[in-house]
Amino acid sequence: MKDIAEFVRDRRKALGMTQPELAEKAGTGLRFIRDLEQGKKTLRMDKVNQVLALFGFVLAPVSPEREA
Template sequence: MKTLATIIKELRKANGLTQQDLSQKSGLGLRLIREIEQGKTSMRMDKVNQLLALFGMELSPTPKARNNE
């Protein structure tokens, strides 16, 4: 399963955007873009959704994978 950091980075690159471009298009700070792509573990969901909206996506709850016991 891909992490949020990996998904954001792949989407950015697939759309030919630099981190600076993504910052400008999303209205989020460059520092936050870098932190997200580096896997920062605590973020405001509204900011992540603001970023994901550029790619037609949003955060949503999904069932957690269970380990076979």
């Protein structure tokens, strides 16, 4: 299963976008995109959702049984 960092990086690259382009389109800073793609453990969920929304996704709760 992919983590969010890998998911965002793969989606961005599949669309041929650079990190600065993603930051601009998502309305976040470049530093945030870099932190997100590097798997920083503490990030603002609202900003993560801004990025994920560009790909048609949002953060949502998942039951532990579903992850197994």
